[in-house]
Amino acid sequence: MHALVRRTHEERVLAALRAGGALSRSELATRVGLSRTTLSEITASLLRRGAAVVVDTDAATRSGSGRPAERIALDPGAGQFLGVDFGHRRVHVAVADASHEIIASGVQPYDDEPWPARVELALGLVDRLVADHGLHFGALQAVGIGVPGPFTGGAPGGTPVAWNRHATPDGVQAAFAERFGTPVVVDNNTRLAALAEAVSHPGGPGDLVYVRLSDGVGGGLVVSGRLVLGARGYSGELGHVTADPTGVACRCGKRGCLETVASVPAILAACRRRGAAVDDLDGLAAAVEKGDPVVDAVLREAGTALGRVLGAAAMVLDPVEVVVGGEVAHVAPVIVEQAAATLRYELYSVPTDVPRVVRASQLGDRGGALGALAALFHRSPLLAGYPEPEAAGPHHLRRSAQ
Amino acid sequence: MHALVRRTHEERVLAALRAGGALSRSELATRVGLSRTTLSEITASLLRRGAAVVVDTDAATRSGSGRPAERIALDPGAGQFLGVDFGHRRVHVAVADASHEIIASGVQPYDDEPWPARVELALGLVDRLVADHGLHFGALQAVGIGVPGPFTGGAPGGTPVAWNRHATPDGVQAAFAERFGTPVVVDNNTRLAALAEAVSHPGGPGDLVYVRLSDGVGGGLVVSGRLVLGARGYSGELGHVTADPTGVACRCGKRGCLETVASVPAILAACRRRGAAVDDLDGLAAAVEKGDPVVDAVLREAGTALGRVLGAAAMVLDPVEVVVGGEVAHVAPVIVEQAAATLRYELYSVPTDVPRVVRASQLGDRGGALGALAALFHRSPLLAGYPEPEAAGPHHLRRSAQ
Known part of the structure; x- marks a missing residue:
């Protein structure tokens, strides 16, 4: 059977188990419309991988004669999932159990560390979470990792671009795969935050444009309920849409990109240029609090530029909602x-x-780590156009991570 | 069985028949991994609707004993599909057979006719095509219709907008459904043209941004290989992205929309304002031919505005290609x-x-009609987030149109 077809079948079986609790193989076969042969292959694989367990037989409730049938269920204690978000200044880790509940999380700040040091700090944080929460990672199913900058994963033709000074090293994926012996999925952390926003929507994941204002400006798209990768893995780069064709030089080589107007450093610099002594987000918060008119004007100009770029994206995509992420959105709601x-x-x-x-x-700063988890839970139904996991090397997520 | 699951199964059966030719039910069951019960329901429905036929039994080649098994195949003569594109000034009709080949097509110009007259002209054109090509519409499977302006079909919350002076009357769909007794799918004709472009791509339907410069400016998106509707059916409205915030008033109520710079009337008006005697596309072609510098400057300004809006769309979506439609793209390639x-x-x-x-x-002017056909052929795999046909009333396409 083709791998994709098989995954689709498996997903339907898992969905039936999630919805129906413990079910016999024949109940499962009826619910999902698969042959007994196909179904047996899938349940055998789920049992072998520990994603499902035999909970009992229907002997007690069975009215007819014949051999009692085993009933199969997902084992909520059978697996954990690890979500990791590497920012420029901190790593955020969240651990979820098989029922998708967050059971532990933490943050480890760092300065401008090189990648190997970041990875060590992240693994140390995981160790502390394990110790503090009495976790056992024997059943760790998969690791999702968010990294800054465009990331194309196994997509063809992608290389880290010049403006991303922390180009993602392959070593991150390998280090986690080696340490935990599980599949590891890596993606852009802003895109993962977009996925987390979409999944957190009360009406289910709808079409969404997400932009994050931080040291840089990034974004992500959910279209038709699916996270969009783009042909080369660069979808959602709202920060490098031109907001002002005659604007200042951007680190990407263009001028007047949204990032030159609406990133946190750009906002702080504009405040200072106009004489407002605003050094950091705390200073910005204080200036907003007291109603500094210069700071208000800067924020409104940044908001207008942001609104124009979001307007272009929204006219093109017609999303249900537009979400602005990054701490500045809360510090300076204007x-x-x-x-x-x-x-x-x-x-x-x-x-x-x-x-x-x-x-x-x-979701705040947790968005990236939550999105990394969401990418593991929802990989197949929510990620469209992503490379086939099978084709992307041994460390990529297989459906065993369900 | 849930309707969507059933459609997915049916699609897989149809794909297996397309790839494998005549197959017995047990061969089909093995190939698609469905139970005999599920498969029998699907083949019964396909046979009943004439989408498939029993071609023979395997008696001649069978080695074992037992009752010979029927073999089922798609019937290439079993159906035609009608694609209709209503523009502001003409209707284009294309007829395809079950193998997706165009077997007849034609155009009927009109002036600013009301909708009932346009429908009559279109039906008259169909009659002439039937007569001229000796067609028999006994096996007509479905009709796809493109109309100008945003169209939300059965999507919730959509009403025609103010700038679309030819708001799509429900009567168009009803008239074709009544005349031909088949499912009828209606969508925005520019979006359908985008689908036709994506389908015509040699590498298969990839991510694509399509814009059409005509009396107005419209567009359509294919993301992750699927035509995008948008949350309210307004995706792809590139013509009303702001190209110049201080520009002239647009009929939509904003100012400086791309349409005010890059539509054919806007280009012609800008040429005339600067003293170039250009009355229509023929005049524009002549001016381009002789290298009129005023006309060249106007076209370059329009191209720059177009490139900026396409740039925002492409930074957001990262498409494989960007296609510019409309006759002006050929008349004035600059x-x-x-x-x-x-x-x-x-x-x-x-x-x-x-x-x-x-x-x-x-694809030129045929794009809308070809896209209407493509929407019928590819409805399920290519259209993401579209309303469930079942929920959209009796005249919408059901899978019987495969």
């Missing part, structure tokens, strides 16, 4: 308000009878 | 060249080791 007002104008010609929401992210 | 140059700059920060193509459409 930037989100101004972006929402600008977006309202940009979408003036589209009917507004369905609510269109621009909101600040509620 | 607009495509300038857009390509601008897009190259806008995407400067993304590696270019994979070819990124901006090209004029090769």
